[in-house]
Amino acid sequence: MIGGNGIQMAKLQNYLFGIAGGKLIERIRSMAFNKVVHQEISWFDHPSNSCGAVSARLATDASTARSLVGDNLSLIVQNIARITTGLAIAFTANWILAFVILAVSPLLLLQGYLQTKFVERFSADAKVNYEEASQVANDAIGSIRTVASFCAEPKVVDMYNKKCSGPEKQGVRLGLYSGVGLGFSFLALYCTNAFCFYVGSLLVQDGKATFEEVFKVFFALTVTAVGVSQSSALAPDTNKAKDSATSIIKILETKSAIDSSSDEGKTLDLIKGDIELQQVSFCYPTRPDIQIFKDLCLSMPAAKTVALVGESGSGKSTVISLIERFYNPDSGRVLLDGVDIKNLRLSWLRQQMGLLGEEPILFNESIRANIAYSKEGGATEEEIVAAAEAANAHKFICSLPHSYDTPVGGRGTQLSRGQKQRIAIARAILKDPKILLLDGATSALDAESECVVQEALDKVSVNRTTVVVAHRLPTIKGADIIAVVKNGVIAEKGNHEALMKIDGVYASLVSLHISQS
Structure with missing residues (x-):
């Protein structure tokens, strides 16, 4: 009957801790994903925050952290109760023998501490390698058509296996350390048992303990030692959970410099759509040594179409990124109807804009x-x-x-x-949207599709401030203003006819386009 009640209690314990663990996973993933999607774009530019790495953190770290309140936690709570009860029984039975046995118990604690330290180092390294492996898998699956077209399946599999081989080797070493640690804990247990009987026999011989008291202390400390051994065996899972929790907490504590979830900033009652870049200088955070813009100035009147042209890499798409406030300029200002967009509520600002990219x-x-x-x-x-x-x-x-x-x-x-x-x-x-941003929207289309899409874009652009980044002459020829971006500044500005008369950079680009047609 007692055994049946014990089993029922164990089931209830696992059930309750399972519910707590499931709710923790849901909450962690929800909070972490909410924080990720509101990070500034530059956060995603870092390799450590790539799609695969972030996906791995959301998928595995939350599940691993569950062990903090899952089955492992239930065992830890159970073992704490077991150790406390065992020590209480031992000291009640014979405090002299209990003190003597307790004097050698630091051996068990030392073993557990050393094992935890070994495992902690290996666990952190394995986590990084698995995130890199997840990135390889994510890239391969997301670009499976490209992989298949080059018959590169064995290559990506080999890359994935190489990323996983590191954690595999570490897992073997981790198993060895854990096994040696667990074996050492049982060695300490049996040595403690032998020492307990030896000291107990001396106490019985001197009349300071009875045979019954010796066995009470022995069995009480045996229960305590088993609890210590089980807790030390949980060290690998506990350290993985700690590393995962640290990773999640790092995401949650990351403060976004451009937070779209913030309600700070003002809104404008009436939007005309005048956009102006005043002496803007900018470098991408991941490439601070490459200057994209240096004191760039550009005005885009409301309800007009402004086309940005220039050589590849001149910064045309960066202008759109700054208008959308994906990035903040290093110096200078981006104005909407005379107001610095940094002073506007970010979510409201982006609601006024429609972005169409090349892909x-x-x-x-x-x-x-x-x-x-x-x-x-x-x-x-x-x-x-x-x-x-x-x-x-x-x-x-x-x-x-x-x-x-x-x-x-x-x-x-x-x-x-x-x-x-x-x-x-x-x-x-x-x-x-009041403002339409077209970043090469027709660049990758065939002639027939381009004609249909361009017709749709022409209809959408009516009475809207439209910023166009394009590489084909028909797309920009009818723009109200054409701005030529070169060496981080606006080299030329005007309509098609005016720029052709200047016979400058724009005219050279047009001639090059015609010769390649």
């Missing part, structure tokens, strides 16, 4: 969900259809098997690039 990003959802993604609180069917029609996407969407419910696949792989771009345009139209 349209779609989520692994239906076409309807991807279009509705940009509108807070959801969008009606009429709004989604109207946005798709304005983006020249409604016709091809209706021709698909499931129409707007058609899944686009991971990264939109089930659609052509032109189709993906039109869905991205529909998403931007639904957002109804």
Whole structure:
């Protein structure tokens, strides 16, 4: 009956600690992911915060940290109670013998401490290697078409295995240390037992203890020693949990310099869309020795189309990143309607802008969900259809098997690039931004798709401040203002006809484009 009650209590204990562990995982992942998505873009530029590394932390660190309040914690609590009870019984039975045995108990504590220190070092190294392995797997799976086209499957598998080989070797050494440590703890246990009987026999011989008291102390300290041995065996899991908890806490304590979750900053009642860059100097945080801009000045009037041209790497896309406030300039200011964007609420600022890149990003959802993604609180069917029609996407969407419910696949792989771009345009139209940022939106399209997409962009750009980064002459020829970026400054500025008359940098770029056509 007692054994049955003990089993039921053990089940209840595991059940309650299991609930606590599950809730901890949910809370840790939720808090960590919330913190990650609100980090500034420069945080993700560091290799240690790559997609694979962050995914590994969210997936494994939370689960590993669960052992802090899971089964291991229940065993630790159980062993603490066992040790406390054993010592109480031993001192009550015969305090002289208990003190003598307690004098040699530091051997067990020393073993546990040394094992913990050995394991702690190996656990931290293995964690870094597994994050690197996760990055290799993430890159390979995300670019599986490229991997397959080059028949590089054995190569990426070999790279993954090499990243995992380090933790594998460390795991073997960790097992050896843990095994030796556990063996040493049992050696200390049996030596303590022998010492207990020896001292007990002397006390019985001198009449300072009875045979019954000796066995009470012996069994009480045996229970205590077993608890110490079990606790020392948990050292590897405990250290992994500590490293994982440290990693999660590091994410939670990272303060973002550009925090989109912050409610600080003001909003403007009326947006005209005037944008101005005043003496902006900028270097990317991961490349502080490379100057992108040096006292760059550029005005973009409201409701006008401004095209940025220049050689590759001149900083055209960086202008858009600064307007979106993905980065802060090292010096100078970026103004919206005369107000420094640093003084505006970041979430509100980005709601006024629509960004379309060269590679349209779609989520692994239906076409309807991807279009509705940009509108807070959801969008009606009429709004989604109207946005798709304005983006020249409604016709091809209706021709698909499931129409707007058609899944686009991971990264939109089930659609052509032109189709993906039109869905991205529909998403931007639904957002109804005051400022439209086009970063090479038609650069990678074929002539037919470019014509359709450009027609949609022309309709979207009406009465909006539009900033265009493009590499093809037809895309920028009709812009109100063309700004040539060179050596970190605006080298030339004007419309197409005026710049061609100057016969400067822009004219050279046009001539080069014509000769390559």
